Structures are given as C-alpha cells and as structure tokens.
Amino acid sequence: MTEHATAGGAGGRHRVVIIGSGFGGLFAARNLRKAPVDVTLIASTGHHLFQPLLYQVATGVLSEGEIAPATREILRRQDNATVLLGHVTHIDVERKVVVSRTPVGETTTPYDSLIVAAGAGQSYFGNDQFAEYAPGMKSIDDALELRGRIFGAFEIAEVLEDPAEREQWLTFVVVGAGPTGVEMVGQIAELAGTTLQRDFRRIESTSAKVILLDAAPAVLGPFGDKLSRKAKQQLERLGVDVQLGVKVVGVDSTGVDVIDPDGSPRRITARTKVWAAGVAASPLARLLADQTGAEVDRAGRVKVNPDTSLPGHPEVFAVGDMMTMDKPLPGVAQVAMQQGKYAARTIAARLAGKPELPPFHYRDKGNMATVSRFHAVASVGSKIRLAGFIAWLMWLAVHLVYLIGFKNRVTTLLHWTVTFIGRARSERIATEQQIFARMAIQRERTKSSADAVPVSDSA
C-alpha cells in the first residue's frame, strides 16, 4: 500500500500539504493552482465553512449548504489539488509527514512544504463541561444543534403549563459580546420579538428574555468606544438585556451562574445557552511549537516568523487563527486569507528560484458586524466608524462578494431578501431527533425533580 500523497506526487513534483479547509487553507490551495506542485488539502469536514454567517444557519435564515460549499466542488477544476477527509492527529516536521485519521483508518501523507491552517476552536477556559449545555459556534454541526435548541425551546414552552418552567425555556443566554455573540443575540431577539410573534397561541414569544453576557466592560470592544456604545444601544432597542462586566462561572442544564461586577454571585435561569466567549487555537499550534521551539501564546497560538514560517523550518507555515506574529493581528477571516495566499506565493517563488517575498504585511480592509436587520457597525482604518444602515449595506455587499462559490450567492441574496423584508425564517427545522430525543435525555436526568411530566392527564 502506498502513502496518500504519493498517488498525486508522481513525477517527483513538489508536494504541498495544506491542513484545513477554512479561509486560510482554501486561499493557500487556490493560489497554488498555477504552481508546479501537487497539493493535498486535508480537512476534517468535506466543506469550506463560511464561518461569519454560521449564526444565520443557527437562527434559521440560511441553509447549511449556502454557507458551506463542498471543498471538492470549489477545487474541482484545480487538477493539481486533492482533497483528503481526515482529522490530523500528528505532524512530524523532521520526517516531513502528516498523520491523519480518515473515516476508515489512519493515513500518512508526506510533504515537501506544509501549510497549517487549522484555525481555532471554541474555548471554555478550562470548563469543557460547559460545552454540552452551551454549544459553541464553530461548525455546521454546532449550528444545526443550536437551530434545533432555539426553535425547540419555543415549542417546548408552548406545551408547558407552569409559568416558571415556560420562562426557563423562553430565556436565552449568549455568552460573549464579540461579533458572533452580538450577531447571535440580535437574531434570537428578532426571532422572539418579530418572526415568531404570531406563531404560538399559548406563549407570547415577545415575552422571551434574551440576555448577552460578557466579562468585558463593552460590547464589540475592538470596534472602539463609539461603535461599542451604538451596538449596545441597538441591541437594547431590540430588547436584549446586555449585562457587561459579568463573569460566567457555571453552566448547567437549567441555567448559568455568574459573578456580578461587585463580586456577588447570581444565577440566571435559562434553558438555552450559546457560548461565543472564547477561542483557542487548534492543538496543532502547540504541536508545531514543541517541535520547532516556537513560542505559544495564552490562546494557544504558535508564534511564526515574519514570513509565517516556523523557526528553523522555512518549509512549514502556520496561517490564520492558529498563529501569532510580532505585530498583533485580529482573529478574522481576512488575516487567514491573506496569509494563506502569502504562504502559497512564497512556496511558488522559491520553486521558481525567485527571491523571497517581503515579510507578510496585513492589509486591514476593515471590520464589521451586523447587530440586527438593517443595522451593522463597521470600522475601516483608523478614521471610518459607521453604525446603522450604511454599515449594514457594506456588510451585505462584502459578504456577498466573499461568499465563495458563485452559485450560492443568488439564492443567498434571495433568502436574505425574504428574511430582511418578510422577517420570516425559511430554514427553521428542528428534527424529531433533536426535540424528542433531547427532552427524553433531560427527563431521565432530572427525574423526581420539578421537571417531570408537567402536563398532566386530567381528563
């Protein structure tokens, strides 16, 4: 049996292995399309995920296919690229191989150059037991799970008789006031306040409590004071209860334990929780650091050279959310895209015998986050700070342009039109599995507690 990449590496061509199908990996692969190399892209999902729109899948606006085109389809015409589905379990920079667990076993892929773009996962700051009760927002699996929980919560509230229990199910807590948390909480508030307003007969969806928690003193801190204030105002206008300076110390099936700014503990009762608080670099960052002597920062990111390569290993690059550089860079898609492209071009230049490229320089194209329908905040350079409709139009344009895979753009625009104008959600499926199986598990656990069989047969 042969190794995976050698199948494509016939003729002794330079073998580039890319780990990850996110923005970094995909831009690296695309920018190698004309290079005399064989590219193997290894990723644990078959799709490229347009992560900035994941919250729209979780809240029923877009379908999962719209934000996650198949990686193979994107690269189908790039004949020098092979996609391999696998979880990378090890990298050996001395032997120059990547080991991955594919759906059917383990495989080893040798490389001549390696671009690691494994991104970052959710971080619960050492409290991984929170994950079950407060899923993160990092994958399609996460978004579908949250979609089932959010729409399911209203369904469950509708069949409950006890007002206190209903309130538990009609309380939604989002932890983390960065862009993902703000976008998520804004969407849930719109769902409860508008979309679902006429759908139920026994509950008032508008009475739902939607709470945004963050230990930091500001919403969207990195956008600066002015936009931060505006975003908070807009959220409050939507009915979101924004609680800042509040530290989450516990999460369980019925609520969240917090410490208030004055140091006093408090409990928030809420059945549906979303975790958008922290990210931690892929464990591959530490693995690369251990083997190359590179530093690792608090968020687990590996420190790379000015050309995004690892110390002593010019052939190994780390790009995007899993790396850090001397100059601090934001954890946004733009950085990963630009670095993926940079690493690809560096490899191509070397193979062509050209001089090394100048050090990587991040071109900041600005930063934006939607708060609600027709309302976004945008910051471009050090001068432009926009909040409101114009920023929202910018958001719309940028996201449409960047949605990789042209085919999806038109349907996405249409889904958005429907959502923004009609306020409906066309993708609000909670599977039977999600609603009934999950409740059965919860009942099992809370048996003999107040949860058990609240609707009685009194006939």
Place this chain on the structure above:
Amino acid sequence: MTEHATAGGAGGRHRVVIIGSGFGGLFAARNLRKAPVDVTLIASTGHHLFQPLLYQVATGVLSEGEIAPATREILRRQDNATVLLGHVTHIDVERKVVVSRTPVGETTTPYDSLIVAAGAGQSYFGNDQFAEYAPGMKSIDDALELRGRIFGAFEIAEVLEDPAEREQWLTFVVVGAGPTGVEMVGQIAELAGTTLQRDFRRIESTSAKVILLDAAPAVLGPFGDKLSRKAKQQLERLGVDVQLGVKVVGVDSTGVDVIDPDGSPRRITARTKVWAAGVAASPLARLLADQTGAEVDRAGRVKVNPDTSLPGHPEVFAVGDMMTMDKPLPGVAQVAMQQGKYAARTIAARLAGKPELPPFHYRDKGNMATVSRFHAVASVGSKIRLAGFIAWLMWLAVHLVYLIGFKNRVTTLLHWTVTFIGRARSERIATEQQIFARMAIQRERTKSSADAVPVSDSA
C-alpha cells in the same frame, strides 16, 4: 392543570382535533379557517413535509427548509388553529379524547370532531432490522441521514486503497421501483455520473454502480406498460442497473441478499442502501378500527365510510394514506388533500345545519414521477400518457404550484435552475458526526473482519 384544547376551546366552541401535519391534516385545518370551531392540530414534527420532494433533500438539491415549512408559520394567521407538538399514543373514541406524548410529558386533548390524517410510514414487511442499514424516505430525519450516507460513501471510497472495498462503497442499491425509488435512483445516478465527476482524484464517481431492485416485474407499475417501459429505458440510459422480479430477503451493513426470478439466491455487495419498497399505515388506523369495528386491509389501512368517517362515529374521520374506501384510491398527496378538505367541509356543514355533503369523490388530477433531469412520466385520466421533457415541465409546474408557503417557491425555483442547468448540488453537507461517528460504529462492529484499518501507515 387543564387539558390542552380547552385552553383554546373557551366559549364552548366546537372543538376539532386534527392529527397529522401532512397534506391531509393541513388541508383539513385550512378549510376550517372560517368555521366557528377551535382547531388543534397535533403532529410529531413542527413542519409540514412536502414529501414528494424528500428525495431532493436526500440527494443535495434542495435544503430541508425548502420542503418543510413550519406548520405554525403556515397557520399563523388562522387564529382558530393551535399547533401542538406531540406523538399521538392513544385515541379514545368513546371518551372523545386524544392522548399524546409531547416533548415534556403526556397530554390529553378532548374533541367534538376528530380528523385523523396520520399517513403511512415505511414498511419493511416484518423485517424492521433492515431499517438501520436501508433507511426509508419518510421524514426530514430520514432524508438528512441518507444525504450524509450518500455523499459520505464517495468520501470514504476516496480514502480507501483496496479496489474491492472501494467498489462496495461505490455501489448504491435502492429497493422499490415506485415513484420514490425511481426518483431516488435517478438522482443518485446523476450524482455519480455527472455532478461528482470532477470532484474526486482517486476514484471515478462515474464507475459507481447504481442498482434498482423490485420484486414486481415493472418500474412504476401503476403508470401502465408504456410509461413503465419508457421510465426503465431512461433509467438505463442514466446507467442504472434495473433488476426486476428480484425479491430482497436480507439487508445488512455490507449488502443485500436477494432471490432472483428463477428462485436462486444471490448477494449484492453495497454499502449504501435506500428502502423505498413499502408503506404501512399509521398504527392509529388499527387503533380506530379496533374501537369502531371497521375493517383493516393488508397495508394496515382502516376502511372508512363514503364520507371518510368511521362506522358508528360520524364525528371521527380518517383521511389520506391511512384509510381505504370501497373504491380503491392511490396513495398520493391528492387523495389526502381532497379528503382533508372534504372532512373539514363536512364538519362545517353540520355545524351550519346544512345537509350532509354527497359521498367523497376523488378527482384524479393525474400522476407523475421524475426519472431524471428534463425527463418525467405523467399519466392523466385514462388517455394521456406522457414521457419526456413535456411531462417534466408539467411536473415542475405542478410541484411549484403546490409547494405550500409561497416564500419558498422562488428560492426553490432558483435552486432547481442551478441544479438542472449547472448540474451542481448546493446542499450536499454530510456532518462530521455522520461521517466519522458512523464509521467508528461500523469499525467497532466489524473489528477483526476485512474492514479494519485498510489504509496503513507505510511511511
């Protein structure tokens, strides 16, 4: 604590309970919108399922939201209708109550009139153990499971080294040559033969074997000899191996055991199987029969009176796939729609003191099935038999018109345009859970068999 329906039944209004959110239940509810009644629709899913298009979700053409709008959203403006999420576990026609298991417990709903439109489920003809290996095509859960299996099979084949194992994963068997089986097998053949043609590097998706099995001697039998022959020809043109008169006697993780027309046993090795062979009426049909003395046919359907009511219980109606009448009716959406409407109008007429309606009469609007892109068969009345592009255009028009929930039509039309013209599939997500967790389970089971770890670390 109160019973569920009385919450809506204030003022002593006539209480109509409808079981099921399929075509029958939904058409019954909509046709009661002007009647002086309180409607409670009890269903085990929160959505109305446009079942004739389920195969398009399973094969990546449409998103689940497009064929399954929320029942609450459809009925949001109908103030006399309440939707209750629950599995109906019992009906007591003497006490006039329906008992259902909601996500949080059990609830009892009293009625004055009852319309049972619980449809039919997949039947494995007494071999329910087949279900795990060959999922049916009855729910969104089924379609998403099959979508993961179908797209996942190509992914798995791509990482396998052993040609024999690859072939197992590149063989797809659909059992049942009715409309669902034909549509499904046609889509899989198009996927393998066209859509995925350039997506893989190690396998040839076009080499996939796509097999349609049926114990009957014809494809789409009820469409008549001519269309049956044409459909078979068209499937064969797509590369489908149509095997008729073949009886399936076993299904397991690696294949299907069949008995050939000459009585000899044979095994077909195939990892992905779809069951579209038989339907059995909801168990509620038998429950109603037991309580009213009505007959039950071989498919478990309850025999109703000419006005779709049950013997001795003019206030209890059974409509759609779960009932049978003196005159045989096809198991199609049209029957359920017309009967749901008929039962609703019967109730309204009685309340208005008007004479009973004439017996239910089915208006056959014809029958159609798509075989492939641009090719369908349609039979209308006893004369019209169409096969090919014109029939396909009819199919397209009819399905667009009937897709309940206007908002979805435009995006659906667009998705279709993309699919039919571009041949791409925009909804082809297989979740990580589906691919990796499923394979882990299979590995567990087949440990020490030929399946184990076929890709070795030879580096």
